[in-house]
Amino acid sequence: xxxxxxSDGNDKNLTxxxxxxAEDVGYYIAKKGGVLICGGRGGVMRTAARGAKxxxxxxxxxxxxxxxxxxxxxxxxxxTNLGVFRNYILINSADAVIAVAGRWGTLNEISLALNIxxxxxxxxxxxxxSDILSKRELLGYFENKPYxxxxxxxAVELAFNLIxxx
Numbered sequence: 001x002x003x004x005x006x007s008d009g010n011d012k013n014l015t016x017x018x019x020x021x022a023e024d025v026g027y028y029i030a031k032k033g034g035v036l037i038c039g040g041r042g043g044v045m046r047t048a049a050r051g052a053k054x055x056x057x058x059x060x061x062x063x064x065x066x067x068x069x070x071x072x073x074x075x076x077x078x079x080t081n082l083g084v085f086r087n088y089i090l091i092n093s094a095d096a097v098i099a100v101a102g103r104w105g106t107l108n109e110i111s112l113a114l115n116i117x118x119x120x121x122x123x124x125x126x127x128x129x130s131d132i133l134s135k136r137e138l139l140g141y142f143e144n145k146p147y148x149x150x151x152x153x154x155a156v157e158l159a160f161n162l163i164x165x166x
Contacts, residue, residue, distance in 0.1 A: 030057020
């Protein structure tokens with residue numbers, strides 16, 4: 001199971017390019033036989049789930065609320081009513097994490113993933129915290145750091161290789 005972490009639909013900095021990257025991440029996860037798990041709402045989560053469905057994949061949404069906000073591409077809706085505390089459930093449920101763009105919630109998920117030892121990949125060029133954390137000069141300050149991918153396909157390939165211990 002691969003978690004996608006990233007900006008919700010109300011992020012004013014989301015671009016068509018970023019959403020296309022998220023959709024491609026979801027598509028490649030499903031093409032490799034993986035299950036996409038995400039926050040289940042809008043923005044990069046919605047487009048990644050759409051990409052996974054295009055490849056006939058399974059999608060799971062860990063919702064912060066009662067579940068009414070799940071996007072139409074989520075197969076299994078898990079309402080938590082935990083708000084941002086659902087981030088831990090999302091990250092802990094995944095075998096690897098891929099971040100696309102992102103704001104504070106995404107940074108929280110990336111931090112959780114790194115703290116509990118989940119393979120974590122940030123997609124360079126997608127914006128937000130993913131771009132900030134892809135800067136080599138910044139990463140030098142941290143012992144645990146995310147891997148950096150240059151494309152959606154590379155991000156998924158890297159995540160699967162890390163899951164398999166390659």
